[in-house]
Amino acid sequence: xxxxxxxxxxxxxxxxxxxxxxxxxxxxxxxxxxxxxxxxxxxxxxxxxxxxxxxxxxxxxxxxxxxxxxxxxxxxxxxxxxxxxxxxxxxxxxxxxxxxxxxxxxxxxxxxxx
Amino acid sequence: xxxxxxxxxxxxxxxxxxxxxxxxxxxxxxxxxxxxxxxxxxxxxxxxxxxxxxxxxxxxxxxxxxxxxxxxxxxxxxxxxxxxxxxxxxxxxxxxxxxxxxxxxxxxxxxxxx
Numbered sequence: 691x692x693x694x695x696x697x698x699x700x701x702x703x704x705x706x707x708x709x710x711x712x713x714x715x716x717x718x719x720x721x722x723x724x725x726x727x728x729x730x731x732x733x734x735x736x737x738x739x740x741x742x743x744x745x746x747x748x749x750x751x752x753x754x755x756x757x758x759x760x761x762x763x764x765x766x767x768x769x770x771x772x773x774x775x776x777x778x779x780x781x782x783x784x785x786x787x788x789x790x791x792x793x794x795x796x797x798x799x800x801x802x803x804x
Numbered sequence: 805x806x807x808x809x810x811x812x813x814x815x816x817x818x819x820x821x822x823x824x825x826x827x828x829x830x831x832x833x834x835x836x837x838x839x840x841x842x843x844x845x846x847x848x849x850x851x852x853x854x855x856x857x858x859x860x861x862x863x864x865x866x867x868x869x870x871x872x873x874x875x876x877x878x879x880x881x882x883x884x885x886x887x888x889x890x891x892x893x894x895x896x897x898x899x900x901x902x903x904x905x906x907x908x909x910x911x912x913x914x915x916x917x918x
Contacts, residue, residue, distance in 0.1 A: 723905075733848075733894065733908040748905070780847055790836045790855050791898025791906055795847035 693717045694796035696781050702802045709768040711799050713781030721784035722764040723793065724748075724756060726777040733780070739764055771803045806831040806897050810909035817885055818917050825880040825912045827895030837878040838896040838906070839869055848894065854878060865889070890916045 693716035703709050713722060723738040725748075735748030737756040745756050753775060755767045768775055779799045785792040811826040829835065836855050840848040852863025859871040869880045878895060895909040 732910040735905060735907075738905065782848075790853070790900075792836075792838065792850065792853060793906055794850070795840075797847045 694781060694783060694794060696779075696796040696799050698799060699797065700800045702804065703771055704804050705772055706770050709771050709801065709803075711766045711779055711781075711801070713764045713766070713796060715762055715764075715783050717783075717786075718761055719783040719786055720761075722758065723782040723784070724754075724764065724766045725780045725782065726750065726775075727780060727798075728777050736766065736779075768801075771801075773803050775801065776803045777801060806835065806899055806907045808895050808897050808907055808909035810893075810895055810912050812912050813910065814913045814915065816915045816917060819887055820884050822881065822883050823885050823889075823914060825893050825895075825914070827878045827880065827909055829876050829878065829895070829897045831876075831897060831899055834900045836898045836900065837869075837871060838898070839863065839867070839878070839880050840894045840896060840908075841865075842892045842894065842911075844891070851880070851893070885914070885916050887916050887918065890914060 695714045697712045721740055724736040725733045727733050734750045736754050737748050739745045739758045757765045781796040782793040808829045817823045838853045839851040841851050842848050851867050852861050854861045854871045862868045867882050869878055871878050892911045892913045894911050896906045898906050
């Protein structure tokens, strides 16, 4: 358990509404990541952060934005949710001190966009 | 760019039988390799990792994997599976560069039958 929590764990929303998912970590890790998991595509990186206010795009960043104003929190925002963003979203942190890319994952948020 | 291919999307296996999950990767630089397991409705958990050194890597729950550089493979094996090994297994690769982003294969669903 790497001290990662995600909220909410489940959310149902309607097309066009904004949605923010929160990832919280308790161990001051520098690197944090957001992924989405879909049956036909597997796990894909949306955005990642390498420090407070330092973020970068991943493979599937269109339609998503992120913010990191504190080390412990990494927020993922869907500005105007679409049905194609129905997915399970995972947050991850990078294992510190190893430099090998090993990541620890949160429990996930299941988002349904109607 | 790196990529990962898991050759089997589903593997049914009887309890106490051996199982092998195949993973091939491509990358233009040196990589780190990982296997993760995802139990139903949970996040991903690290099974094992190859960083350097011995090509045979042992992980948790009796799993092991062998790195083969010439064949760019990192196959996962277990000599005798249990019902509790029913899960989805993901192979992942990280290039030895800043950011250490993980790229995942599509996953292999293992169903252990009694």
